Amino acid sequence: xxxxxxxxxxxxxxxxxxxxxxxxxxxxxxxxxxxxxxxxxxxxxxxxxxxxxxxxxxxxxxxxxxxxxxxxxxxxxxxxxxxxxxxxxxxxxxxxxxxxxxxxxxxxxxxxxxxxxxxxxxxxxxxxxxxxxxxxxxxxxxxxxxxxxxxx
Numbered sequence: 595x596x597x598x599x600x601x602x603x604x605x606x607x608x609x610x611x612x613x614x615x616x617x618x619x620x621x622x623x624x625x626x627x628x629x630x631x632x633x634x635x636x637x638x639x640x641x642x643x644x645x646x647x648x649x650x651x652x653x654x655x656x657x658x659x660x661x662x663x664x665x666x667x668x669x670x671x672x673x674x675x676x677x678x679x680x681x682x683x684x685x686x687x688x689x690x691x692x693x694x695x696x697x698x699x700x701x702x703x704x705x706x707x708x709x710x711x712x713x714x715x716x717x718x719x720x721x722x723x724x725x726x727x728x729x730x731x732x733x734x735x736x737x738x739x740x741x742x743x744x745x746x
Contacts, residue, residue: 617652668731675722
């Protein structure tokens with residue numbers, strides 16, 4: 595992985611804060627949701643959800659997720675990985691604060707994170723196993739080089 599490619603993907607992930615995430619029910623049915631996330635330097639994404647949500651039930655049965663991030667060019671990021679609960683209280687407090695800040699910066703959106711208390715919510719960390727980005731910043735439709743960045 596080229597460091598410049600990783601930096602491009604990280605920049606795109608940091609520009610965006612909203613992702614579409616697919617999970618699978620215990621009986622194999624796909625479900626897609628919209629989440630607010632933050633990302634760390636290792637491309638791990640963090641999101642919070644209610645303890646009694648369908649996401650939690652799905653992730654308890656099968657932690658694999660697929661995500662699509664970035665609806666507008668120049669980059670769309672596709673990510674596949676495993677979501678795990680974050681139980682460490684220091685990490686949890688830090689990421690919850692980051693999520694609240696990220697949610698407060700969004701115009702015309704009032705994400706549930708802004709109504710979260712300390713109880714009844716679960717913080718997840720998505721550890722990517724595959725990352726693919728469609729990078730249209732230096733390419734056009736007639737370019738001979740495919741405009742994809744593959745990380746991992």
